[in-house]
Amino acid sequence: MSHAPHPDMLAKTETLIEALPYLQRYAGKTFVVKYGGHAMGDAERARDFAEDIVLLKAVGINPVVVHGGGPQIGSLLKRLGIESRFVDGLRVTDAATAEVAEMVLAGSINKEIVAHIAQAGGRAVGISGKDAGLVTAAKVERTAKDPDSLIEQAVDLGFVGEPARVDRSIIDTLVAAGIVPVIAPVAVGEDGHTYNINADTMAGAIAGALNAARLFLLTDVAGVLDKGGNLMTDLTPAGIAGLVADGTITGGMIPKLETCVAAVDAGVDAAVILDGRVPHALLLEIFTRKGAGTLVRAG
Numbered sequence: 001m002s003h004a005p006h007p008d009m010l011a012k013t014e015t016l017i018e019a020l021p022y023l024q025r026y027a028g029k030t031f032v033v034k035y036g037g038h039a040m041g042d043a044e045r046a047r048d049f050a051e052d053i054v055l056l057k058a059v060g061i062n063p064v065v066v067h068g069g070g071p072q073i074g075s076l077l078k079r080l081g082i083e084s085r086f087v088d089g090l091r092v093t094d095a096a097t098a099e100v101a102e103m104v105l106a107g108s109i110n111k112e113i114v115a116h117i118a119q120a121g122g123r124a125v126g127i128s129g130k131d132a133g134l135v136t137a138a139k140v141e142r143t144a145k146d147p148d149s150l151i152e153q154a155v156d157l158g159f160v161g162e163p164a165r166v167d168r169s170i171i172d173t174l175v176a177a178g179i180v181p182v183i184a185p186v187a188v189g190e191d192g193h194t195y196n197i198n199a200d201t202m203a204g205a206i207a208g209a210l211n212a213a214r215l216f217l218l219t220d221v222a223g224v225l226d227k228g229g230n231l232m233t234d235l236t237p238a239g240i241a242g243l244v245a246d247g248t249i250t251g252g253m254i255p256k257l258e259t260c261v262a263a264v265d266a267g268v269d270a271a272v273i274l275d276g277r278v279p280h281a282l283l284l285e286i287f288t289r290k291g292a293g294t295l296v297r298a299g
């Protein structure tokens with residue numbers, strides 16, 4: 001009788017052994033994972049994502065989830081007959097839009113992610129920036145060139161906020177209790193109004209406040225692509241500035257990379273842009289040698 005292992009078994013064992021140094025390196029570390037609205041479109045991928053989070057927790061990593069939901073806010077606004085306009089990738093948010101954004105983000109999407117994590121055998125609690133004073137928002141100020149006069153003028157984005165202060169204590173309490181925090185990008189301002197915050201910006205601020213080892217941004221592209229469409233696997237803040245200046249990086253990728261640079265500047269070891277359409281993209285990135293997306297690290 002042969003004792004040679006079946007090739008399938010061998011491949012599985014190799015995968016587990018390949019993960020060993022990463023399991024040792026990352027145990028006890030905090031990973032902030034931003035789950036974008038585009039990445040959560042597919043129900044099967046949403047379940048994969050929840051499994052990945054539960055697996056990270058099971059091997060001693062502390063994942064903290066910050067989610068988006070831009071496309072989902074857009075479709076409810078459409079059903080309600082409310083139009084959306086974007087400036088620099090930010091949704092101009094009047095009082096009615098802020099109400100809808102909070103319903104979708106802190107309501108349906110937040111609870112859906114929590115439920116998926118529970119189904120995968122984990123424990124999660126869904127909160128927004130409002131809970132226990134997690135985030136205090138400041139109104140975002142933007143200027144744009146007037147197309148006629150070419151003079152820079154203030155643009156009022158309404159209730160669009162950015163995190164001015166982060167009080168991490170509620171996250172620490174949940175993590176200490178073995179619970180995965182799932183955070184919606186909505187917060188209250190000093191003025192008592194509800195502010196809608198870009199989810200990448202929210203995730204970067206949370207990662208900075210937690211001194212996270214890693215920030216992962218799950219989106220719907222392979223990562224940052226060069227002008228020929230090839231994946232750029234490693235970037236530094238200086239390299240990113242050059243790619244913005246020469247027009248390689250445009251649109252929604254600009255705030256995403258600004259978030260990565262800010263997080264790395266704030267002491268996060270590395271930020272990674274990942275393709276959320278790939279099954280278990282997070283596990284592949286964390287536990288295999290190859291990595292899957294674009295890694296941003298201090299130069």
Ligand SMILES: Nc1ncnc2c1ncn2[C@@H]1O[C@H](COP(=O)(O)OP(=O)(O)O)[C@@H](O)[C@H]1O
Pocket residue numbers: 036037038039068070089200218219220221223224225226248249250251252253254256
């Ligand atoms: N150099 C680039 N590499 C990859 N994507 C880019 C690049 N420049 C611009 N983009 C755009 O950025 C988009 C990702 O940003 P966004 O749509 O805001 O993602 P999300 O909704 O996941 O936050 C990509 O779908 C792509 O259209």
Ligand SMILES: CC(=O)N[C@@H](CCC(=O)OP(=O)(O)O)C(=O)O
Pocket residue numbers: 035036037038067068069070071073089090091101160161185196197198199200
């Ligand atoms: C101010 C602002 O633009 N807020 C975003 C919040 C959701 C978000 O960022 O979701 P994604 O990550 O899925 O794009 C919005 O209203 O769409």
